[in-house]
Amino acid sequence: MLLEHRGRRPVVPESAYVAPSAVVCGAVALGERARVLHGAVLTAEDGEVRVGEDVVVMENALVRGRAAHPAVLGDAVLVGPHAHVNGATVEDEVFVATGAALFPGALAGAGSELRIHSVLHVRSRLAPGTVVPIGWIAAGDPAQLFPPDRHDELWEVQRELDFPGTVYGVRRGTGMRTVMAGQTAFYGAHRDDREVT
Secondary structure (H helix, E strand, O other), X not given: OEEEEOOEOOEXXXXXXXXXXXXXXXXXXXXXXXXXXXXXXXXXXXXXXXXXXXXXXXXXXXXXXXXXXXXXXXOOOEEOOOOEEEOXXXXXXXXXXXXXXXXXXXXXXXXXXXXXXXXXXXOOEEOOOOXXXXXXXXXXXXXXXXXXXXXXXXXXXXXXXXXXHHHHOOOOOOOHHHHHHHHHHHHXXXXXXXXXX
């Protein structure tokens, strides 16, 4: 399904394919031969989504563009099932495995791999060719790799990356009622979306 959002329509070249159960919403530009499979969502909330050539976004993946952090997928990228690319840049020839998550302001360098359920944290820069192992977290600029059992070491790097400020525009410690009041207002803009024929 193609949706107009905030007056912006998706751009889908003739050579691309969007599955009937996928959603492509707003200022999303697909490259030649891009494939968006069943259940995937590419949504330009208040920023763009740009997809390169020969990209496959697999079932139930999410690619979200934000004003301060557009989502950019280079050429020859695979975004696996249930993966989450939120306001991140993914350079050419990157493999994003099932369930991997990339957060706003992150950059996955060319030829890197984010394996199953790995994370590239906000404002973190993964060097080209780096492999993030299954379930590990990459954080910092340049990114350091942490297994899930080294949370205290990860937190020392992660704290300075400012997740609440980067993602929600609030200070750390802001209550969930305040955070969610902003989020419900922001996503309420989708009530005016219109299907593009």
